[in-house]
Amino acid sequence: MRSNEERSEVNKPKQVAEADILALIGSLTNVAYTETTHEGIEYEVYEADRVDVPSLRSLPCVQDATLREKSVIISLRPAYRDSLTIPHHELPTIYRWVLLVLIGIIILVAFAAAWIARHPIF
CATH class of the missing domain: 3.30.1360.60 (Glucose permease domain IIB)
Known part of the structure; x- marks a missing residue:
């Protein structure tokens, strides 16, 4: 055994x-x-x-x-x-989420800049 x-x-x-x-x-x-x-x-x-x-x-x-x-x-x-x-070689999950949020913020800033350019405040 x-x-x-x-x-x-x-x-x-x-x-x-x-x-x-x-x-x-x-x-x-x-x-x-x-x-x-x-x-x-x-x-x-x-x-x-x-x-x-x-x-x-x-x-x-x-x-x-x-x-x-x-x-x-x-x-x-x-x-x-x-x-x-x-x-x-892939990013850990937390970094993927951070990258996704940063891309979202960049897109929002770009849309805001385009909107302000078309509708001047002053």
Whole structure:
């Protein structure tokens, strides 16, 4: 029979080492675009020479990693594919709302300026 510790290891979901992947790509500042696929992740990078492909391949979650021009294609091992939570380049919700409010204010100011131009107060 298995011990409790062995059973918990079997049921434990496997997590993708996101921080390790980003560090080996050359940090988040080197990533221009991220796309998840059914087998893994594809990163578009600014500087391909900063990507450490052999070290990427040595990560336990990575099945294969290839570099094509400025694209890093990472295939994950099947056990890790369901836990894929790679961060995408999108603004956090609060910043999206702030940006939306600022755009609304700018539009209102533009309409007010146009109205004042047509209907002078003095």
